[in-house]
Amino acid sequence: MSAVVASAARPRPRPGKSIFRHHVVRAVISIAVFLVLWELGSRLKAPWVGDVPPPTVVMNTWLPLLTDQGYWYSWYQSSRRVLSGFLAAMLIGIPFGLAMATSRFFHDVTFPVFEILRPVPPLAWVPASIIFWPTQELSITFVTFLGAFYTIVINVLGGARSIDVRYFQAAQSMGSSSWDIFRRIILPGTLPSIVVGSAVGMGITWEVVVAAEMISGGGSQAAGTGGGLGFFIWNSYVGGSYEQIVVGMISIGVAGYFSSELLRWLGKYVTPWLRVR
Amino acid sequence: MANGKQATSAGEIGAWDIFTYRFSKWLRSPTPYRMFVGFALFFGAWFLLSEVFRVWRFASLPGPRQVLTEWLNPNPVYGMSLYTPEYYTHVWMSLRRVLIAFVIATGLGVPYGLFLGWSRNFREFTFPVFETLRPIPVLAWVPLAIVMFRGDETPVIFLTTLASFYATALNTMLGVQSIDEAYPRAAACLGASKWQIFRHIIIPGALPFIFTGLQISVGVAWFSLVAAEMVSGEYGLGYLINTSYVNVQYPVIIIGMISVGVVGYVSSALVRFAGDYLMQWRVRELALGGGR
């Protein structure tokens, strides 16, 4: 558990302590306060929040949408793009990271190129990706791929490098071949970093897919068909129904959160030796 | 460090000796030549595919030679090169937005993160809201930002600030929590009050994480800025990239991308140097291969 600072948290509030000290109760209170402030702010036309539709209105527009085909279809499209981009990033990124960690030559050749491309934000690639890839689907998926690829490679490389040199020495002195060392030392040793990299990568793919859909689907090109939650939000904006914008934002937030949590849960399942603290 | 002479006091092994030593070793090792091979392969392939053989989809992409000549051309075909003032206005507009966003995000994020880490009550009342808003992708805020803030400039700055704020606040909180609990306790033993502990222990102790956070926040700022500029906004590199796509000026797209990459890298490198400068104690500790 993270280090505790001077008078701050005890392990768990003692029985008999007032209910208000319990952290879940406090979380509910703080979110409730936030919603009330939002409601009042927009009803009373406060400076910034004024034009933002209040939570009650947002809820009313969201409920019918739950049964609307088109709404779930944009979920499906966004998820498909995120998943394909993410899987491609995992399938290419993990071996790439491992190869860089194991072979000095491969690292020296590829890492500098990788490093000069990394600072370019993935979304700067959208126009170039639209030009290059034949279909719009592929161009958006390529950008989501890029979003996750850098994070996964960096995490895998870092993870493989951080394996203690003593494990290699122990394995070597017990007569294991280099394939043995890769399969039974490097791979399991890097697994925790792969899990972290994928969870973070998944978060980034959702960030990227929204923008890519907005830019290519809507954005400055009028005729975009696009589809997906990003387009759904942009379309609601162009169509003037601000409530749907907020609905779209919350939906993507929920989608992003659950996909990262799913990966973290899978991670715990895949690395039992860490869970055992 | 004089050659062979035993270094009597730790001060002599300065960062400069370590640097020259490593640099000479790097030059002799095969790494720089392999790096050259890597670059040659990448740019060579791009050149052959796009300009020479014009293979498949690469044909529509401008090759490195085209991009370079356009970029260095005193009077460029599409009006955008190192010699034209508009190029620098775009660069400056983007840089200005990132700078403003970075300053606001640091000004709000660092204190907020410090209090998040320092006081449990404050954390339990404000962190849940922070955590529920965080998964919402920053760029999903674009339409709402345009609605909330009139004009072109403020929405873009709001988005970039939001992105940086999340990274800064979170890393500062982690920084405070990473401090070994023995330090504040030792300070309490030495008679330091709560506020003295905050100033002398919590802030310097969290500094390494704060600077990691600042580096990430610069990266994320550029990430969101480019997209925000593509969708709305008058000037800026993101806007330049997008309009040059619409006006079919493809080499300028690549110029825009490279410029964003270079300026982004330089700004995060600046933050790293500032960090090293402020945290002398870590630099000299790392130079000796780790502290304890």
Next chain:
Amino acid sequence: MNQSAQTTRLAVDPGEIVVTGVSKSYGAVGRHKDVVRDCSFTIERGKLTVMIGPSGCGKSTLIRLLAGFERPTEGTVRLDGQPVTGPDRDRLVVFQETALFPWMTTYDNIMYGPRARGEVTRETLDLAEFLLNKVGLQEFRNKYPLQLSGGMQRRAELARAMINNPRVMVLDEPFRGLDAMTKELMWEYYSRLFEESGRTNFFVTTDIDEAVFLADRLLIMSNIPTQVRAVVEVDVPRPRRLTEIIESDRANEIKREALSILHAEAMRSFARGSKAATDFVEAYLKRANRA
């Protein structure tokens, strides 16, 4: 320790390592640091040789030379006449901090060697059971290293080394992290293992009590650059008990002699305050390992 799998005796043929005129230095031409200079000693067959010296005096470097992870700049290291070229099952090292693979259960850790070499026979499986009982970890066979206490991790590591039946066991301060009481219990325990197997053991430590309790032959090392300062025969009868050793005059006499030599060495390195020098070497070694 129940002796259920007593049938499989440990078939051991102990080896002998001869180190002659070995020197080792690190650093580029300009800033070059001798860690070991012209060091010669023999690890006698079937004997428990203990090497003791001040901290940071290059003992770990000697371990790496013996294990074959590094080559000496001058001089030779031979096991039964054959020069040492690289890591090998005949010379197994137990490290200072545990090197148990955290992602493998205790049983998988122990079976790693035979499985890696494809030598999983009926006999090795029995030997694994025998060793698990010997180190008292039968109920912990499916536990991960992080679930074991310090003492248990050390015992699992000993089992993992012994199953490969090395001709020489090399141990680099294996009990350093343990608290004093567990450490003393491990001494008795480890010397029992040695007395039963009769395998050649080379044990490195900075703890004088540990050295006197365990050693048949005691090598006392000088400070950097390391050389053998003195060799002491510890002719205390075996099997050795903790309480007996405290009482035995011979043991205390050896301890006093070794202590005064070592204390002089320690004071010299401490007084010279050459923190920078020792640290430079340590920092350099860490980087050399990772490169």
Next chain:
Amino acid sequence: MNAPSSMRSAPAGQHASKGAIRIQNVDKMYYAREGAVQAVSDCSLDIRAGEICMIVGPSGCGKTTLLNAIAGFHDITGGTISLDGELLCGPEKPKAEPGPDRVVVFQNGALFPWKTNLENVAFGPVMQGKMTWAQAREKARGMMADAGLVGVEHNYPGEVSSGMRRRVEIVRALMNDPKVLLLDEPFRALDSLTKSVMHEALLEIYYKNKVTIFFITHDLEEAIFLGHRVAIMTTRPCKPKKILEVDIPHPRNYSVLTSPRFRSLMEETVNAVHEEAVKAFEAGEKEM
């Protein structure tokens, strides 16, 4: 050479008037995730002023909890602790106030890595407002010179050897002329030879400053070599099982290690501690 055991070993009590700790029937209950854990139960111990009292016991038996209670980092759920008659913590005030009269030296060290050694030592008095930075630096330089720490004042803690870091931390504690020094296995991370050199350095500092020392350790040899008295604690929940008077006269040096009196005390302690250690060893007791 062995002095009659009845005679008080060293004139510890005479001129050290401050630093007597009285621990009476102290209990401590932890509310960890897996339910309540009794770390300390009905523990009573009197530490005389100016004495070096060694606390010995198997790992994870609650010794550090006792130290934390005296220092004021944790509260206690029963009994009282007082220093020179003045109540530190008890039923109505379960948590003592940390203060410069009881300074702790931690197991893995707590020198502030971002301050130079001199600033670390000068930290206490400045925080209490007793001195300005300039005055404190002057006094700190003097005290460090006394402890043989010359030439490392302007280095950061990370740049000096672990032995030196320990001594800087002890000097930092003594800078506030505390009544009690609370040491939590300060030399555990050091190898045995640096440890023996540190023992002599600590004794030197003790003879100059005559402060009460509450010293937790696993190392029996260290306990007998340094201590006036050795309190042997049971396994969890910890309470004093036996208190051993170490009647070897001060000042002591390392040659004492092989004296016959030392050996018999050592044997007595080993037997007393043995069953506790084996119980902890079998149960695979992990440090709590």
